[in-house]
Amino acid sequence: MTVHPPVVGHCDELLEALGAFRASAHVTQRWGDRLAAVLSGGGRLLAAGNGGSAAQAQHLTAELVGRYRDDRPPFSAIALHADTSSTTAIANDYGVDEVFARQVRAHGREGDVLMLLSTSGASANLLSAADSARAAGVRVWALTGCAPNPLMAGSDESLCVEAPSTATVQEIHLVAVHMICAAFDAALERGARGAQGAGRGAGSARGAGRGAGSARGAGRAAQRKRR
Numbered sequence: 247m248t249v250h251p252p253v254v255g256h257c258d259e260l261l262e263a264l265g266a267f268r269a270s271a272h273v274t275q276r277w278g279d280r281l282a283a284v285l286s287g288g289g290r291l292l293a294a295g296n297g298g299s300a301a302q303a304q305h306l307t308a309e310l311v312g313r314y315r316d317d318r319p320p321f322s323a324i325a326l327h328a329d330t331s332s333t334t335a336i337a338n339d340y341g342v343d344e345v346f347a348r349q350v351r352a353h354g355r356e357g358d359v360l361m362l363l364s365t366s367g368a369s370a371n372l373l374s375a376a377d378s379a380r381a382a383g384v385r386v387w388a389l390t391g392c393a394p395n396p397l398m399a400g401s402d403e404s405l406c407v408e409a410p411s412t413a414t415v416q417e418i419h420l421v422a423v424h425m426i427c428a429a430f431d432a433a434l435e436r437g438a439r440g441a442q443g444a445g446r447g448a449g450s451a452r453g454a455g456r457g458a459g460s461a462r463g464a465g466r467a468a469q470r471k472r473r
Contacts, residue, residue, distance in 0.1 A: 256411075256413070256414070259409065259410065259411065259414050260414050260417055260418075262409075263407060263408065263409040263414050263415075263417075263418055264418060264421065266408055267407060267408075267418050267421065267422075270405055270422075271425065273403070273405050274405070274422055274425035274426050274429055275425075275429045276429075277387060277403075277405075277426050277429070278425070278426045278427065278428065278429020278430040278431075278432070278433060279429055279430075279433045280359070281310075281359060281426065281430050281433075282429075282430050282433035282434050282437065283433070284357060284358065284359055285310065285321040285322060285323070285430075286321070286434065286437065287357075289322070289355070289357050289358050289359070290322040290323065290324065290353065290354075290355065290358045290359075291306075291307065291310060291321075291322070291323040291324070291358070291359050291360075291361060292323075292324050292326055292349070292350060292353055292354055292358065292359070292360045292361070292379075292384070293306055293307050293323065293324070293325050293326065293360070293361040293362075293363070294325065294326040294327050294346045294349075294360075294361075294362055294363070294371075294372065294375060295327065295362065295363035295364060295372070296327070296364070296369050296371070296372070298365075298412070298416045299363035299364055299365060299389075299416065299419070300325070300327045300328075300363075302363050302389075302416060302419045302420055302423060303325050303327065303361065303362075303363050304325040304327070304328055305420065305423055306323070306325075306361065306423045306426070306427070307323035307324060307325045307328075308325075309423070309424075309427045310322075310323035310427070310430070311323050314424075314427035314428065314430070314431055315428075315431065316431065318431065318434060324353060326345075326346050326349045326350070326353075326375075327345075327346070329349070332345075332349060333345045333349075336348050336349070342370075342371055343370045343371050343374050344371070344374060345371050346371050346372065346374065346375035347371070347374040347375045347377065347378040348378075349375075350375050350378040350379050350382065350384065351378050351382060354378075354379055354382045354384040355382070355383075355384070356382065356383030356384070357383065357384075357385075358384045358385070359384065359385045359386075359387060360375065360376070360379040360384050360385070360386050360387070361387050361388075361389070362375060362376060362386065362387070362388045362389070362397060362401065363388075363389045363390075363419055364388070364389075364390050364391070364395075364397050365390070365391040365412045365415040365416060365419075366390075366391060366395065367388070367390035367391055367392075367393075367395025367396060367397040367398055367406070368395055368396050368397065369397070372388075372397055373396055373397060373400055376388070376397065376400040376401055377400065380400075380402070385402050385403075386400070386401040386402045386403075387401060387402065387403050387404070387405075388400075388401035388403070388404040388405070389404075389405050389407075389419050389422055390404060390405070390406050390407070391406065391407055391409065391412070391415040392406060392407070392408055392409070392415075393406035393408075405422060407419065407422075
C-alpha cells in the first residue's frame with residue numbers, strides 16, 4: 247500500500263482506497279435491496295459505532311427515518327449510541343461492553359438487521375452486540391477497516407475497507423452508507439412499480455371477466471329468441 251505525504255496526500259490516499267472499494271459495490275447493492283425488503287415488511291435497522299463511526303451509523307439511520315434524495319415514507323432505524331440515558335445507565339450498571347448488546351436484546355426482533363461500524367473491527371462493545379444479535383435472530387452486517395478482524399469474523403456479512411488511516415476508512419464508510427441508501431431507494435421504487443403493474447393487471451382481468459359475463463348473457467338471450 248502506498249505511503250502518501252500529509253495534507254494533500256490525504257486526497258491521494260482517499261482516491262486509492264475509493265478505487266479499490268468500487269469493486270465492493272455489489273455488496274452495498276445487496277444490502278440496500280435486503281434492507282428495503284426488511285424495513286418495508288415492518289422490520290427495523292439497528293446501528294451502532296464508537297466515535298466517528300457512531301456519527302456514520304447515525305447518518306445512516308437519519309437517511310432512512312428522513313430521506314436520502316427523493317421523498318418517501320419513513321422507515322424504522324435506530325442509532326443505539328444516540329440514546330445517551332440508556333447507554334450511560336447500561337455502562338454504569340453493567341459495564342461498557344454491554345452498552346449496545348443490551349439495547350439489541352431490547353429492540354431487536356428476528357429478521358431485523360444490525361449494522362455495526364468500526365475502523366478497527368475490534369471494539370468489545372460491538373462484538374458483544376453482534377453476539378446478542380445473532381442469538382436473537384437479527385442479521386449482523388459490519389463495516390470495518392482492514393481485514394481480517396474480529397468483527398468481520400463475528401458478523402453474518404462484512405465490508406472491509408483497505409486503507410492505512412482511520413480517517414480514510416471513515417470517509418469510505420460514508421460512501422458505503424450513501425451507496426446503501428441509493429440501493430435502498432431504488433429497490434423501493436422497483437417494488438412500487440411492480441405493485442402498480444400488478445394492480446393494473448388485476449383490473450384488466452376483472453374487466454375481461456365482466457366482458458366474458460356480458461358475452462354469456464348475450465348468448466343466452468339469442469338462444470331464448472330462437473326458441
